Amino acid sequence: MIELINLCRTYRMGSEDVHALNEVTLQIDQGEHIAVVGPSGSGKSTLLNILGCLDRPTSGSYRFSGREVADIGEVELSLLRQRWIGFVFQFFHLLPRLDAVGNVEVPMIFSGVGREERRQRAQRALESVGLKHRFKHRPEELSGGERQRVAIARSVVMSPRLLLADEPTGNLDRHSAEEIMELIERMNAEGLTLIVVTHDPTVAKRAGRIIRLEDGRVAEGGADVRPQI
Amino acid sequence: MRVLDLIRFAIGALVGHRLRTVLSVAGVSVGIAAVIALTALGEGARRYVTGEFEALGANILIVIPGRVETTGAMPFGGVTHDLTLEDVRAMRGRLRNVLRVAPLAMGTETVRFGGLSRSLPVVGTTSDFREVRRVTMGSGSFLPEGDMDQGGNQVVLGTKAAEELFGSGNPLGQAVRIGEWRFRVIGVMAPRGRGLGFDFDDLVIIPVKTNLAMFNKTTLFRVFVEVDGADAMRAAEHELEGLMEERHRVKDVTVIAQDSVVQSFSSILGAMTLALAGIASVSLAVAGIGIMNVMLVSVSERRTEIGLLRALGAGKRQILIVFLVEAVMLSGIGGLLGLGIGLAAVAAFVEIYPAFPAVPPLWAIVTATVMSLGVGAVFGVLPARDAVRLDPVQALARR
Structure with missing residues (x-):
């Protein structure tokens, strides 16, 4: 489903070029569970942003479902994110003014889903993450684990094919982290491709494949050195 | 994205940031109320004066002995009959x-x-x-x-x-x-x-x-x-x-057409009303800049939200519309409120001075309302463009 070939992402910091990603070649299949690990500054987040079409590579190729992302225009790219890709963040990024249902409704507002359908789908999504009793709660009234579950409900409510999680358990206690991982792994088992960026070795170990980045290069787990399962 | 959903989303954002909403709404409403009240006073003055003249009768020529002239001395030794x-x-x-x-x-x-x-x-x-x-x-x-x-x-x-x-x-x-x-x-x-x-x-x-x-x-x-x-x-x-x-x-009388006097008074006072409207508009412009500031602050406060919305698949145009709608709603609500305050002030004034026919002219009401919306649209563009230009990656990276 995802194919990166010699992908580079270069930032300009003052007079120096920083290679956040350097000649990355990767292949990820539909339904995989992948952990991306590596020290801080190794390019994990940059990789995730490029995979999520929030950022564009400086050079190299990124194919999503067979299409070259560089050729996709701004408007269609938004639609791609809307329909195909879900995001989960370390800091949840819920809108504090909206209750749980309202937060889950947000992506549907921008894709033009009707009001009644929005509410039903949001409630169903919240039920599936075990928050049936928290529909009307605002983020400040929820625990960290519950907030992340709302965020997960929001990320999957559009039925994406790819879920990108950036340190999803980084801000949670061990117990909640366990629950969250179980939740997204269940979705992975139903066919959702899951890519988790993490520092946490126990989280990484749960993945089917670990991609280790070092200095913007794939040190382990890339397509070329992929272990046969 | 449906328009109603958009407006609802904007209302949610406005309600969610009550203080800044109240402040910018207050700014616009003061501006609009000033426009309404001042033009009402100007129009009242015009009506009062022309009313005074018209009460004296229409189509009147007034003959006054002596010649009002700037050319100086009267011919034939200045004898006036x-x-x-x-x-x-x-x-x-x-x-x-x-x-x-x-x-x-x-x-x-x-x-x-x-x-x-x-x-x-x-x-x-x-x-x-x-x-x-x-x-x-x-x-x-x-x-x-x-x-x-x-x-x-x-x-x-x-x-x-x-x-x-x-x-x-x-x-x-x-x-x-x-x-x-x-x-x-x-x-x-x-x-x-x-x-x-x-x-x-x-x-x-x-x-x-x-x-x-x-x-x-x-x-x-x-x-x-x-x-x-x-x-x-x-x-x-x-x-x-x-x-x-x-x-x-000899030409030794002056003939004045009363209607022309009425007309010139009316146009002078009409111009005065316009001038008052202009002065009041300055406060409206100030309110507009207030809205712009509030929206700019709002954009930088809500960087994460904007980044999030982009990640969730909101297009640049949708983000632009969301912030523009917010600005227009801020000024629109302020405009309606100001209209109410202005009309109430005029009504109170007339209650105190019944002889003075202070009425806000229709053009002022219409322009003020349109202007209040325009203020939001004009001064909302810059912050909205800021919001659109925001790099979602950086916006999300910040806590």
């Missing part, structure tokens, strides 16, 4: 399109009744004055029709003059003394108030011939000529000037 009753007779007889001609002589004399006395303007005129100057009677009748050379001892009192001299008693038929002359009260005018320095309530009116004799004058103070219809005004004015030049052998 009297404006006489003979001239009035000639105007009546020889001018076309003239309905009535009312002479006016003025003087001041002590008016006495019983033990009370009062120094009052004594106006001398004829029965035509009633129509020409739209005099309404409170009781009794105005000067009788008849030959203006006959004079007479009838007197018509202004309402205040009657009150001062007679108190609650009935003045009709009573004898009063004006100077050394005896008069009989035949009527009292209805209250009218002050009009152009002429207090109709506090004067007495007697036949013109008697007035001239009393003050030992030959010249009239004014002659009012009522023309038949506005279309005939220009021709009549021309004809009147020709007649006076022929009779006096």
Whole structure:
């Protein structure tokens, strides 16, 4: 489903070029569970942003479902994110003014889903993450684990094919982290491709494949050195 | 994305940031209220003045002895002829399109009744004055029709003059003394108030011939000529000037068309209203800049939200629309509120000063409303573009 070939992402910091990603070649299949690990500054987040079409590579190729992302225009790219890709963040990024249902409704507002359908789908999504009793709660009234579950409900409510999680358990206690991982792994088992960026070795170990980045290069787990399962 | 959902989303954001919403709404509403209130005052002034003039009668030419000219000395040694009753007779007889001609002589004399006395303007005129100057009677009748050379001892009192001299008693038929002359009260005018320095309530009116004799004058103070219809005004004015030049052998009277005076006053005050609206608009512009600041702060405060919305698949155009709608709603709500406050202020003003017809002109209401929306749209563009330009990656990276 995802194919990166010699992908580079270069930032300009003052007079120096920083290679956040350097000649990355990767292949990820539909339904995989992948952990991306590596020290801080190794390019994990940059990789995730490029995979999520929030950022564009400086050079190299990124194919999503067979299409070259560089050729996709701004408007269609938004639609791609809307329909195909879900995001989960370390800091949840819920809108504090909206209750749980309202937060889950947000992506549907921008894709033009009707009001009644929005509410039903949001409630169903919240039920599936075990928050049936928290529909009307605002983020400040929820625990960290519950907030992340709302965020997960929001990320999957559009039925994406790819879920990108950036340190999803980084801000949670061990117990909640366990629950969250179980939740997204269940979705992975139903066919959702899951890519988790993490520092946490126990989280990484749960993945089917670990991609280790070092200095913007794939040190382990890339397509070329992929272990046969 | 549906428009209603968009508006609901914007409302959610506005309600979610109550303080800044209230502040910017207050800014716009003060601006709009100022526009409404100031234009209402300007329009009130215009209506008041033109109303004053119009109450004096329409299609009136005013003949004043002497020539108002900037060229300097009068020809033939500057002799000015009297404006006489003979001239009035000639105007009546020889001018076309003239309905009535009312002479006016003025003087001041002590008016006495019983033990009370009062120094009052004594106006001398004829029965035509009633129509020409739209005099309404409170009781009794105005000067009788008849030959203006006959004079007479009838007197018509202004309402205040009657009150001062007679108190609650009935003045009709009573004898009063004006100077050394005896008069009989035949009527009292209805209250009218002050009009152009002429207090109709506090004067007495007697036949013109008697007035001239009393003050030992030959010249009239004014002659009012009522023309038949506005279309005939220009021709009549021309004809009147020709007649006076022929009779006096020199241009020694000034003819003023009252309507042109009204018109110039009206346009001056109209311009003043516009100027007031302009001044008030400055406060509206200030409010607009306030909205811009609030929205800019809002954009930088909500960087994460914008990044999030982009990650969730909101397009740049949708983000632009969300922030523009927010700005327009801020100013729109402020505009409606300001409209209410402005109208209430005007209503309160009219309650306190009922004589002053302060009404916000329709154009001001419409422009103010449109402007309030425009302010949001114009000053919302910059912050909205900021929001769109935000790099979602950086926006999300920040906590």
